[in-house]
Amino acid sequence: MIKIAVCDDEKNVRNYIRELIIDQDIDCEIKEFANSSEYFLNNYEPDILVLDIDMGKDSASGMELADLIRKKSHKQPLIIFITGYPEYVFNAFDVEAFHYLLKPIDEKQFARVMQLAITKVTKISDSDTQxxxxxxxxxxxxxxxxxxxxxxxxxxxxxxxxxxxxxxxxxxxxxxxxxxxxxxxxxxxxxxxxxxxxxxxxxxxxxxxxxxxxxxxxxxxxxxxxxxxxxxxxxxxxxx
CATH class of the missing domain: 2.40.50.1020 (LytTr DNA-binding domain)
Incomplete structure (x- = not known):
């Protein structure tokens, strides 16, 4: 089973992304988080992290969370950024993001990227069983x-x-x-x-x-x- 986390400060966006993932018809577990602190305190280790960049002034940004994950987490998820700010795209390379999608979300593009991520996770899982x-x-x-x-x-x-x-x-x-x-x-x-x-x-x-x-x-x-x-x-x- 593939473990997927969705981290976004807007509940309606989290729900929408959950529905898009469910539409992929894959065997997966989906967990939602409203901010960076909630994600880290949960100690959840997903295979794929769908992450908003701007999560409000009271929370660390998605970019900061991604940087922390790369430095401290034992398991390294594939990170898919979803944001309304195209200017952040170059920063995504610094944290080795798998992909970067702009809001409003294009459902076909989301499906394509999610399938690519699932394929990669499956390959990693196969190598992990060696x-x-x-x-x-x-x-x-x-x-x-x-x-x-x-x-x-x-x-x-x-x-x-x-x-x-x-x-x-x-x-x-x-x-x-x-x-x-x-x-x-x-x-x-x-x-x-x-x-x-x-x-x-x-x-x-x-x-x-x-x-x-x-x-x-x-x-x-x-x-x-x-x-x-x-x-x-x-x-x-x-x-x-």
Missing amino acids: SLEIQHDGNRKIVPLKDISYIESQNHKAVLHINNRKIAYYARIGELEEELSDSFCRIHKGYLVNLAYVDEYSKSEVTLTTGEVLLISKYKYKDFVRAHMRFVKKSEPGDF
Whole structure:
């Protein structure tokens, strides 16, 4: 089931958007929020967020909320801005918005954009179900790839770094590099990094969204940059 949030200070607009979403005939859960504070206090993590930009002087703007989501939320929704102000369109790129629709809402355009978003969410969901099967402490264990920030080679073992904990098992990092080539990249003889966790990098190190900093080999740098660019392009938001 796809989780969709609608955040707009006007109840009639929220109701209208809800009806437009229902018209798409998809298996979804829809939650409504009247302002930015209500959205964050609820701790809801949608797949798609339909967001108004101007939500009144007593609330943070939709752009501010989107910026906060990008910086602090673990789950990153596709953001579709809906606003009566076309001049904000360029700001939407700063928060990696999926799309930008103007009020009054064109129902056909809304349907097209929503279908694009649903297709993308479905693809992301499919990739999230990918996993690594390992033998750990005598037991078979399934580890979702999305939970692994990086893999470290240590004393003939592969050490999986998962949410501030480690799982070590016997495996060759070179074989894992081949198996996980779509979403992981070898940046050093001892490190295989999940590209989804890359926050920033220089020629000497890679900083992950977890805050960890890993050395990058000068011999691996160019391959890493190419792999990261391919990954970002594959994951980038839709065209406006």
